[in-house]
Amino acid sequence: MSLPEAIDSADFAAAIGRGERVAIAEALNLLDDRRKASRDRATALLAHLLHAQENPTGHLIGVTGPPGAGKSTLSAALIAVWRQRGKRVGVLAVDPSSPISGGALLGDRLRMQTSAGDDGVFVRSLASRGQFGGLSTEVWPMSLVMLAGFDIVLIETVGVGQREVDISRLCDTTCYVAQPGSGDSVQFLKAGILEVPHILVVNKADMGAVARRTLAELGAALQREHPDGHWQVPVLATSATHCTGVEALADIIEQHHYELRSRHELASRRRSYQAYWIHKKLQEEFGSHGIDQLGGEEALLAQLQVQDRNLLEYYEALRQRLYQRFGGSHP
Ligand SMILES: Nc1nc2c(ncn2[C@@H]2O[C@H](COP(=O)(O)OP(=O)(O)OP(=O)(O)O)[C@@H](O)[C@H]2O)c(=O)[nH]1
Numbered sequence: 001m002s003l004p005e006a007i008d009s010a011d012f013a014a015a016i017g018r019g020e021r022v023a024i025a026e027a028l029n030l031l032d033d034r035r036k037a038s039r040d041r042a043t044a045l046l047a048h049l050l051h052a053q054e055n056p057t058g059h060l061i062g063v064t065g066p067p068g069a070g071k072s073t074l075s076a077a078l079i080a081v082w083r084q085r086g087k088r089v090g091v092l093a094v095d096p097s098s099p100i101s102g103g104a105l106l107g108d109r110l111r112m113q114t115s116a117g118d119d120g121v122f123v124r125s126l127a128s129r130g131q132f133g134g135l136s137t138e139v140w141p142m143s144l145v146m147l148a149g150f151d152i153v154l155i156e157t158v159g160v161g162q163r164e165v166d167i168s169r170l171c172d173t174t175c176y177v178a179q180p181g182s183g184d185s186v187q188f189l190k191a192g193i194l195e196v197p198h199i200l201v202v203n204k205a206d207m208g209a210v211a212r213r214t215l216a217e218l219g220a221a222l223q224r225e226h227p228d229g230h231w232q233v234p235v236l237a238t239s240a241t242h243c244t245g246v247e248a249l250a251d252i253i254e255q256h257h258y259e260l261r262s263r264h265e266l267a268s269r270r271r272s273y274q275a276y277w278i279h280k281k282l283q284e285e286f287g288s289h290g291i292d293q294l295g296g297e298e299a300l301l302a303q304l305q306v307q308d309r310n311l312l313e314y315y316e317a318l319r320q321r322l323y324q325r326f327g328g329s330h331p
């Protein structure tokens with residue numbers, strides 16, 4: 001079943017806001033569609049969703065960490081806790097299950113665990129591709145769709161070292177899941193290669209001494225005050241398979257969300273994800289040279305952050321400006 005082509009974008013956005021699965025699935029497909037007519041429809045839809053999110057609700061959570069650390073298993077356990085607490089959860093699993101880790105798709109994990117057939121959970125897997133540090137450029141608009149339909153949106157992505165996904169620039173709260181016994185996470189944090197997460201988790205605590213050692217090492221390696229300010233980064237132990245520490249993790253995640261809301265930071269953070277996305281889209285289309293033409297990355301991001309007008313319209317204006325400058329026609 002699919003929605004009729006001609007459905008008005010306000011009605012479309014309203015159906016997503018009611019959490020209608022068909023509308024959500026259709027919107028995610030639309031965002032993946034590169035054809036011009038689909039892009040125009042997607043832009044109109046996003047404008048409605050952005051308007052509805054002017055006073056942002058919902059919680060956008062990034063779960064990252066090395067392959068096989070247990071991100072999917074832990075996410076499934078967290079989702080079970082959130083469902084018990086009455087929250088509806090949308091999931092975007094980016095580049096799920098690296099072949100080397102023996103990890104399973106998050107969707108499979110969910111089917112195996114508590115949420116089978118649960119209408120309050122929606123999982124979408126997407127390939128990693130493009131310029132976005134391994135993340136698809138569609139992650140931001142897709143997260144917008146998910147936020148309109150769910151209380152909590154979780155993005156799972158593999159993150160190891162420098163070249164990896166900067167998921168922290170797209171999420172309200174970032175959890176880094178570390179693997180016991182692997183010194184990589186400690187080294188990366190010390191060297192400043194890993195963006196500091198809001199919450200550090202050592203999963204597989206059931207492994208005993210080796211997990212406790214990693215917990216101590218990570219605690220010592222970490223600059224506890226988060227660069228965002230006003231937040232001491234907690235280091236937690238969980239066992240996703242034994243379901244220990246998961247409720248405590250859910251509590252800390254909620255506390256971070258509460259802090260963001262009480263300091264009225266959510267709206268400006270959400271705006272910065274959009275600015276970051278526009279910058280990456282322009283880079284994808286016009287290369288670094290295009291960004292230089294607009295004054296460079298820093299200036300562009302600063303300019304986007306303070307724009308009053310609809311950023312999607314502004315993005316189209318910037319595209320047109322670059323097409324004119326490069327002597328091409330605006331597609
Ligand atoms: N002992 C133990 N094993 C775990 C735990 N959590 C996950 N695992 C196992 O670790 C392996 C990888 O788990 P996944 O949840 O797929 O890990 P992932 O980080 O999502 O993996 P990728 O998405 O491939 O990067 C599986 O065999 C899990 O059963 C845990 O708390 N304790």
Ligand SMILES: [Mg+2]
Nearest residue numbers: 071072097103
């Ligand atoms: Mg996984």
